[in-house]
Amino acid sequence: MRRVALKISGPAGAGIIQAGETLSKALNRLGFFTLVYPEYPSRIRGGDNNVQVVFSSERFLSPQKKINLLLAFGKSNFADHKEELIFGGLGFESSDLEFDQMAKELGSPLVLNTVGLGFLWAVLGFNFEFLVEQIKEDFGDKKAILDLNIGAAEIGYGKAQAKGFNLNIGIKSQKKKILNLTGNEALTKGILSAQCNFAAIYPMTPINEILRLLAKSEIKVFRPEDEIAGIMSAIGASYAGKRAMVATSGGGFSLMVEGLGLSGMAEIPLVVFLGQRTGPSTGMATYTSQADLDFVIKAGHGEFPRIVLAPGDLEESYCLGMEAFNLADKYQVPVILMTDKYLAESRFSIEEENFNKIRVAIDRGKLFKGVLKNYKRYEFTADGVSPRAFPGQINFITNSYEHNEYGFSDDDTENRERMMNKRMKKLNKLTGGYKIYGKGKIALVGWGSSKETLLDFLKENKDYSLIHVWRPWPFPKELEREIKKFKKVIAVEGNFSGQLAGLIEKEAGFKIERITKDDGRPFFKEELNERIKLFRQSV
Known part of the structure; x- marks a missing residue:
């Protein structure tokens, strides 16, 4: 396996999302890259909260339709997700393993999720101490709670070992410090x-x-x-x-x-x-x-x-x-x-x-320096940006009505035209706003959160490139030239109509194909692979 996907499911209020967070951070201690994708309805108790944890020795991961391992805290929760298991995957339901009884014997039903964590950790075949270290980080300042949770994880870990459950994942840990x-x-x-x-x-x-x-x-x-x-x-x-x-x-x-x-x-x-x-x-x-x-x-x-x-x-x-x-x-x-x-x-x-290593310097822009004599808050300048002062300084006026250079209201037509031109030219010289990944002749265009899923796709599909737009507006001027270099361009978006595609068509005059979805979920790995494959066959 190059990656493992597992899911924890249970009713709201059972600590399902927290369990996924703790598990992922313990995996990070082994040098694995992780993705934790939670789903939960708008309810405080009951229903189905679930969290998917994907891990690999490589970065850029996608949520998956199919999983290798499932642990559900409830019969109905297990039924909701059992069909997601791949052939040969392992699925468990907590009551079948008597987790509830174990938690009660420890004196708190609240540690049921931690019993499950210990169990999963053993099924994955990892040293128990790495999980203990993460539990210490989570509860280190609360000794009684810490001891209770370590004990719960130990019981779950022992249960899996006694039953001989092991996923045999075949992914080696690595010496990397991973931030989650x-x-x-x-x-x-x-x-x-x-x-x-x-x-x-x-x-x-x-x-x-x-x-x-x-x-x-x-x-x-x-x-x-x-x-x-x-x-x-x-x-x-x-x-x-x-x-x-x-x-x-x-x-x-x-x-x-x-x-x-x-x-x-x-x-x-x-x-x-x-x-x-x-x-x-x-x-x-x-x-x-x-x-x-x-x-x-x-x-x-x-x-x-x-x-x-x-x-x-x-x-x-x-x-x-x-x-x-x-x-x-x-x-x-x-x-x-x-x-x-x-x-x-x-x-x-x-x-x-x-x-x-990420560094961004502070830039407060044009702040007025000196004495505010004859100060013009909205002074006409070459770039449209006027020096800014603050209240309490003499001659300072700010106005939400149309105004002249001094800030006084002004409905004159010539003044209005000049002020509109002043404001609207501010961003004319803004550059950048996108980045191209890969060297393929077919470009996938994405914006926002689709980036890592699309980069994950590129790892196995070298004939594609990704144009990731991180500043959709003002529309990146240089993108019009770059986008025309590709044989085909396909926008991948989490909306119904393909809104970025429509923006590119309007601003660049270039036809963009669309792969869209609007069901409340991100693109899953298998789903994206299949839809791009079908798209290529249909055009």
Whole structure:
């Protein structure tokens, strides 16, 4: 086997997602790269929560339709997933193995999931001490709980050994330091490195982890009464000279749109982190989607410049999470960074030394220096960006109405035309926004969270290349030239219509084929392979 995929399933409240996290981090201790993909419905108890853990000695992994190993905590949960096992795979249900009784004998039914972890670890054939080290990291400051969980894992491990269960995976461990993060965790590291000062976040899946992590930092975190109050307070903080952000999902962003226009007209920097989920309306609130691109690019009445970023992995989540603030300050525009439930809440891995090499310098843009004598907040400049000052300084005016150079309201037609030209030319010289991987003649185009799945596909299909677009807007000018070098171009997107494909067709005048899905799940490895194969046969 080059990789192993396993799944843990059980009712909500049984610690299924936590079990997947602990297992993956223990695998990282052996030098394996891991992917942890959780699925859960909008319910507190019952139902089916499940987490898929894929591991390999190679990076860039995809979720899979078929799995090698299944452990279910419940008969119905086992029934839901048993057909996913490959021929020769191993499937177990906790009550058949008397895990419930083992947990009760330990004095706590809450360690049922840890009994299962120990069992899985033995089935995989790994040294128990590596799992113990990870459990110590998880519970090290709570001795009683630590001892209880180590004991639970030991009983489960012994059960598998006594029964002789072994998957015989045949993948060797390696001496590498592997970092394990969710996309949200990587984004938060970028936010902190950017020296953000203020965050207004109304809780919504899938960005709640950002709220939780920032609340533990020194950043001023405000939980507003609604999304409108959130974006307006962030604009106020930015107006006062602070680096400010909001985080939300599609429904919350819908309410924020008028505030986005305020940022655009008043030229107040703003960063919006938008975690996409399946819509419209409440839709499928705990499932993923890439269907908000068209909306975000055009959100707001009237026309004003904005930048849209779409990281595809941990490195980009970190560096673009930081760069979003630089771009907002440099161009004095709103910047929307789009992630989605799959990237935000799944766990990915990277070699620690490579992640630690990422550097992004702080750039606050054009800050006015000197005495504000005859200061023009909206001065006409060659690049459209005016020097920015802050409240409390004499002659400082900011205005959400159309205004003249000084900031006073002005409805004159000539002034309006000049101000529109000033604002709209700000981003004319913005370059980059995409990266090409591979040397194949057929290009797959992706954006955001599809990146690692598409790179995984490229490992076994050298006649393909990947064009990964990490800044969909403004549309990368150079991409028009590059895309015409390929024999065929196919967009792979997690939405119904192929929104990036439509954008490329509009901006570059180049026909793009589409492979799309909008069922709330990311592309699975086998699914993507089959759909690309069928697509090639049909054209």
